[in-house]
Amino acid sequence: MREGVEEALKILANGFLAHPANKDLRQRLQEGKLTPLEYYRQLLRLIYRLLFLMVAEERGLIGARYDPEKSRIYNEFYSVSRLRKLAEGYSSGARRYCDLWLGLLTTFRLFAREELACRLGMGVLDGDLFSAQAIPDLEGTHLANIDFLQAIRHLSLYREGRNLRRVNYAALDVEELGSVYESLLDYHPVVTAGPEGRLQFELLSGTERKSWFLLHPPGTGQRADKKRRRPGYCRTVGEGNNQGRKGKSFAVFKGG
Template identity: 30%
Template sequence: LAQGFLDLPANRLDPTPATLQAIFDNSLIVLYRLLFILYAESRSLLPVPANRLYTESYSLDALKRRIVRELTQGQPAAASMTTFWQQLRQLWQVIDQGNPDLAVPAYNGGLFKAKIGAFLAQYQVGDLHLRQAIDLLARAPDPQGQRAFVDYRDLEIRHLGSIYEGLLEYHLRVAAAPLAVRVEKGREVYEAVDASQT
């Protein structure tokens, strides 16, 4: 998500320390919005599948399934397009304000309020990065090694708190050279890649 904010040319964001902090903070907001929606839709707190219009046109469930179809079919996504972002903005607005036609009451928490998402109203993440982020949240390897949808129904608030606390230990930095991910002792490690190897 953070890289997506930086890579979208229309954002014109320079990686200054203040900008990186704003990107980090708002990436966490997006992450928590996505986790909340995945949880709420899996528990039918949002009307999946009860309201057909919501399910087919607004839901994160429909978006994640579309993303899987695109990935399975090898369809490219453009870093400069923001189709998925616009769909998420509509969904966030529905959750924040409610919509009786979609059977969605207004959410009374602050997570979806426009005032905490002012950065998110001005800046966007392109489809390439947003598609990858949503897929990484929506699917995980099953016992056979295939990627399968994660069931968020049993997620608890304490899990979200643990995730949040763990993420706060990270900081965004601009790499001096291109990086590649290598798995070492079950953990992902980033290491510089020689430009001649790419």
């Protein structure tokens, strides 16, 4: 499951960065108003919203208990379970519309606003995970359906030998979810910008407390970091230091 969560997170991260309509998101990262670490944390909250709803829905904890019609409306039009079914049968030729992601944002609003939740006979979900401040930079974004479905598929299915199995979220306990989160802290997020300005999100081995935004990716002639043995990393990334050797300027921003 950890591998599925990791892959889903990277697909979502790069899907948001790649969509032409998300110019503001890319600009905030480039200007340092949004650090790679905070972007990563918002993506984690998004992933855990999805996991929370998958567990709750499979256990029958969401929906109007005494109103079958309202429960049907939620299950058919707003549930994450509906998205799982779509993702498990999607093809690589899925259209690049953004309606599925926009629909999920509507589902999130159901659990954040009492007046909306009451219409379907449900209550709001209190706590930081579903608060308005949880994913502020992802609100108002667009995400192609193909990227969205690929991410959901990684959360929904896992490979056992040659077979794909469906994750049984009803049987998942808190400790298992917690262990997945802890394993993701072994990485630190990096956002790189290529020669054409296209941003790329990566998770590298290390600690979540370290993150960089690099404007000089591998192959652009910048000096590699010998310690990490990964080309493209600026040699001087100390606090408040953005100057490389021989007076060359490296556009590197630390976050976290």
